[in-house]
Amino acid sequence: MAEKMLMLALSPTMEEGTIVTWHKKEGDTVASGDTVCEVETDKATMDYESLQEGTLLKILVQEGQSAKVEQPIAVIGEEGEDVTSLMKEIEAAAKEEPSKDEPSKDESAGKEAQAAQSAAAEKPAEPAAPKSPAGAESKPESKPESKAKETGVAVKQGPAPAGEETPAGGAPQAVGPEDAGRIKASPLARNMAAEAGIDLTALSGSGPDGRIVKQDVEEAMKKGMPIRVPAGAATGSGAAYGAAAGAGRAASAGFAAGAAVSATGIDEQRIPVGRKRAVIAKRLSESKFTAPHYYLSLSVSLDTLTESRRSLNQQRTARGESKLSLNAFLMKLTAEAIKRYPIINASWEESEIHVFGSIDIGLAVALDDGLITPVVRNCGGKGIVRIDTELQELIARARSGKLTPEEYTGATFSISNLGSYGIEEFTAIINPPASAILAVGAAVKQPVELDDGSIFFDNRMKITLSCDHRVIDGAVGAEFMGALKSIIEDPLHALV
């Protein structure tokens, strides 16, 4: 069935975007994840990657024209499909658009019913707003299906008092900035999506009047659609990461509260599982239980890389530029190794293996209340400086809970780096839809015997690749690790 392709909020503050270039033309096939167009937002020009699949049937917003977030920019469906009824609907919606805003403005003059309605809708928004960032997670959320969620629904229906939104993340925001209007979804679909952490705004509904129904959510779950767990959250990599952070928090919280201390000094407690933690748990278990993991470890010498990075950063500092992070180097070099073994950058889709055209690397970032993997798109086609700039921006926004689902889902490969915690070696859980994740340990000085029998102290680190055996066989994984090793040990190899 033909559906609308909507303008997405590509940055958190984006309200409108201008189409710079269409990369696809009418009649072209679009796969999920394909860049269909470039959109100029208030911040930058971004790639619009399709969440939908099918044939681009109609372009509604031409190059140079702009569209508000949530407005249709194109129609996608099956080749040769009749779109006249959908087009009528779109045109009708476009006409309605201006009148939509009136009720809220008219409130004073308006009809009682409308006033009552908007008042009712605004009211539940209050308790949601002043939630303190810290501790929101550990608050018992009463019954999962009760108040909290109802509030969420009501907020979405409200006339969006945008100005009142609290700036700092922390509290689960029922309304993302991109939620301009009400989302039509059945109660069952809402609950299922919340359970699975799926972002309803990214789905299009197949029910009456475009209502999102159970089937749409189920399809999204199968395809691995945008996960929504607003302020910082998880697409799940590095189980050790989240668990460690969680345990630490729990313990300190207990002491701070001065709760009764037992004989062992540890106070026993039951911590309610919040939505984020539930999503982390679900996604990680799903990955670990369905994807047959195996692990390949080796140790790489860091001397050359450290030296190159040091000298580069020295020059940058001299120019007043920021230092480039080690992670940015690792992402770029990994992308170069992946180019030689594209199967590493693939996904198991039951009937086929989907080898991705773009190398989108997610980096596990620890947050106070979980973890999140912001994704730097197309690492293969970007330089280290660009990767680092994007990465730092993503991390900063991840920490303030402002990532949009598009920014933390759909990684085709992930990296988890626990080196800064002194962990020397560990294994990570694959972050779907990817088939592999690289666990990076700490750099440790180690004696190495040289050919002449002399001992040399080398800076080395352990890297461990977790592979999904359904996609990546042992030999291929091993060859990839070999290539990665030589590229890290001598980045010049990347050019060869």
Next chain:
Amino acid sequence: MDYEYDLAVIGSGPGGYVGAIRAAQLGLKTAVIEKHKAGGVCLNIGCIPSKALIHQAEIFRSVPDLEKMGASVDLSGFDYSAVQAESRKAADALSKGVQFLLKKNKIDYIEGTAEITGPNEVTVDGERKIQAAHIMIATGSRPRELPGFEFDGKTVMSSDDALMMTSLPKSMIILGAGAIGCEFAHIMSAFGVEVQLVEMLEHILPTEDADTAQILARSFKKRKIKMYPGAKASAPKKTKGKVSIEIEDRKGSQTLEAETLLVVVGRVPNTEGIGLDNVGIATEKGTIPVGDFYRTSVESIYAVGDVLNSLQLAHVASKEAEIAVEHMAGQGEETRIDPTVIPTAVYTEPEVAGFGLTEEEAVKQGHEVTSAVFPYRGAGKSVAIDKTEGQVKIIYNPKTNEILGARIIGTQATDLIHELLLARRSELLTQDISRMIHAHPTLSEALMEAARAAEGWTIHV
């Protein structure tokens, strides 16, 4: 090519006339061809007259209630033919109503027997040829005749005969305890006829869930309706004013005797003589195979209602016709009816209504499922009106609280079911019902309480 009509509909029952009106609304020039009476079986010799009889049976059954109030009721002048005449009045009124609706929608109503003589041609009474871009077969069904149990209209009767009957027999054997059999058992017993109800399958209302059927069986038993489930019957023997059959169940065999025998063992599709051969449509066990939008193997020909291998219910036929016609008009998105949202209704007292999977079926299909039950007695209204028999059962997924099905048995069940059905169709959850305010006192409160039972907080138990 220009056709005289955009659509020619064969049959004017709830499939045919509803489809025709929907077609007219969508701008299709439409003709309906009917060989009997407008409205088909449903209006003339099915749903409607039987409901008229049931209504009167209920009035008759309330005589003891009047007597409780001290009134004495003289039944000596009771004349069943007046009851039957009343049912004909309802049937005729609605049949005229259908003709009026067709006319109002500028649909040509053609009386005669239709035969499909080409992919776009229907011949009426062998003479008049009608050209139409689309043809919709809605010829319905007729009572199934069992070999050895041939209908004679008097002692061995079909449901048609029973509805046209103008005097009551003293006793009646009803063979087949499906919806129709149970409804006749209810009507006849209400008017004082001794009823023996024979069913081959395990329990009466064999397609309903066992729980619900058992409640009806209990109620029937109280009313002295004799039931023989799990029994096979042999061909009837007719002797002066009596008919007898031998039945065999687990306990052995015995002979049942009565004045009349009503055979209600299903309905066969009317697919003969309508020219299917002329266009190469082959039937499967008498039914017409269709694809999406109820289209047959011939692109221009659609078929709906009892001629298909779908539930033989008037409302199913109407919905199928709407889907088919909307497709012809290039509109509509539905391709087929989702069988789990078809309501079923049995107009006995207590009434039985339901939709969706039964608990047993749901488990078999691998659904995570459980059910919540609330008895009618817990709703104050049922006590006030002295109709405490029955229960509401919601079959749901305990993880998501998705409503998978429901069964209601009790007074007005056939009207009450729709709140739950709407919930299922709109994917509402049990909490949407349990938290909605229901007026007090109503029977609908039992639905709210059943939903609360699913969440473990019933108030009135």
